[in-house]
Amino acid sequence: MKINYFPLLALLVFSLASCGPAQETPAKEMTDAELRAHANDLAHEYLITDGHVDLPYRLKVKNFRLDKEYLGIPIQTDEGDFDYQRAVEGGLDAPFMSIYIPSRLQEEPGESPKLADSLINMVRGIAAAHPDKFRITTSTEQLLQNFADGVMSLPMGMENGSPIEDKIERVAEYHAKGIRYITLTHAKDNLICDSSYDTTRTHNGLSDFGREVVREMNRVGIMVDISHVSDSTFWQVVEQTDVPMIASHSSVRHFTPGFERNMNDEMIKRLGEEGGVIQINFGSTFLDGALRARQDSLREVFRERLAEAGLEYGDEGTEAIEQAFEQEFPTLYADVETVADHIDRVVQLAGVDHVGFGSDFDGVGDSLPTGLKDVADYPNLLYTLLKRGYTDEDLRKMCSGNVIRVWKAVEAAAAP
Template identity: 35%
Template sequence: MRGRFWIGLALAAASAPVAAQSVEARLDRFLATRPVIDGHNDLPWELREKYGASPERARLDGDTSRAAEPLQTDLPRLKRGGYAAQFWSVWIPAATTGPAAVETTIEQIDIVRRMVAAHPDRLTLATTAAEVETARRAGKIASLIGAEGGGQIDGNLSILRQYRALGVLYLTLTHTRNVGWADSGTDVPDTRGLTDFGRQVIAEMNRIGMIVDLSHTSPDTMRAAIAASKAPVMFSHSNAYAVNPHPRNVPDDVLALLKANGGVVMVNVYPVFVSAKVRAWQAEKAAAEARLTGSPAGLMLGAPKAEVEAKLAVWVAANPQPPVTAADVADHVEHIARIAGRDHVGLGGDYDGISGTGPEGMKGVDGWRLLFAELMRRGWSDADLARLAGGNILRVMRRVEAVAAR
């Protein structure tokens, strides 16, 4: 009996690395043949802020994680992650409004186009699902564009149309603030859905082949937009509210509506949206900052900024952020798949829009490998993983194009 015990222990120890190797080998085979299409990356704004809006200075063909101004994105990591396409977000701060919002958005579009022009052997612009497929066959990463915030059209449908002409494929209806015709999930409710103009925006997006993106919107606006849209919608970088009740995440009743609409939720890796423990920790950190500053808003009032930051660093050292792993991200994927179906979940990392770092081992754009490996261990087939990786968003793109063509 004792001999059998030790033999069993030895076999278990030997099988663990073999199992890890088999997952890694399967992962390499999978990524060699299945495209990864990520719905949201904020690299353009990081290039603007850290590199003077110069894609050339950023040296994206090297390891940007080790740069003096580190990034979460570079071409080698995109290749390792198996990317066929990336939606680059032409985000601007929600506080930028009016004509300045339009001007800043155009500047962001220009950064994307210059970034692609600087790497013609690795990147190419794309505006359709067919162009994504063509880019993949050519061994290039298709660069798609999404605008993150309805305020960027400055209440003008002609500006919306011109963004589409410049290659913008989706518009996120709000960012962190309401826009007058749609509510943000992180602002005080105002329209509680969509105004008449908001429904006009949806109708015009359907007509010109622009995807309606509902990340950042309130649940009421999500429901109203799904009801108004004749084409599938997307959530370019959102998670499941039932797993982590953060206002940026999607409630179950909306997930059920999404299934009928044909849309997709693209899961992100921002720790505060992934983990309820991190969300609680951030609230405690904000309270500690408020105590240090004497300001309920934590605005560094009443004390020198450097002094407050030093004291806050001491607090963080004593109260570190709870760990987040690929398993936590997989919990969101599986919940969305249970409620909406495996045809309605995708990937939208929010890389280079994440303050701090992403989940353990997922701190850059090649991090999806860990999520795929986790889901493989949970029994996901290659066919299901292929839909998650890019098949579902390609289907949404084709359907949006078909609605516009009608």
């Protein structure tokens, strides 16, 4: 069948000229295909930040070096959850590069700051090698400018305050090196505060030094990240900080009962009242308590299987057992809808101004949910949220508006 498109085209040109976006079809009247296309448009129209991407540590583990042979990896690779091409496809504009410092390093003085510097240099080197694609980003002004220029921003957040060691002047030094948030601790209590994963409860929250660190972060303009901290630490940070906080990559504990690494309802409400943002972690075990319980019990079963063969976790020669185990107990995943459930609950508790995305891409192995497997999949998340009735403006806030608001507040409160 031949159709004359001309009148349609004329109508379109006329409507674009005379009406503008206010006359667009409301989301609830769109077909499924239109809604998907709209979600994809929004992913590229809006600035998207992601609070936590573990690219630097993934590359570190792979012995990435800043030379010609390796420099294509951050641009295009079959491995991991992040590369430039997939990020562009997904509309991601500003992944916070995680400068991740494992807790075990804090036992050896000097090791944590050494790793921090090497990861910061790696991110700087990647940006320097691809100036048309990436820019190190240390202010909201740069963030917005890079977006306007079509260049991906690489802000840096340090996951674990352990490189500060007992030297308060390091806070300002890391600010000068480009760090714009610090996750106060990681898997263990450190000199600053207690961790959600550590039952020692060394300080029952923040130490005196930790209070000083939070004050100094406020003073120099580094966002305080309460992901990974214990509940007592959270409540004491709320009392200490003068500016809103972030959770760079945490989810909602309501869906994972007993998992202190996620935030409970009272904490989410208070974070919102203080003007902060929780950026939802996409890892399946952060999203679904049943999957978490299953994985915990399977870990025991796997250890038993290894023991039967006279092996331990981490030994060489476990591949065959691993493969058989994976066939017997295939990995189960949460779904992109589960991520939307977490977002819904934060919106009910604290409002749409207090939620964002903190995927933990490259940091949670292959446990990512169906429909949200890597940085190309943000449009699918936006589609899921549109289907649930969120407006374009709601999505703009979740994509980056909320995080930019907090970052600006932290910049404004910092000493000049």
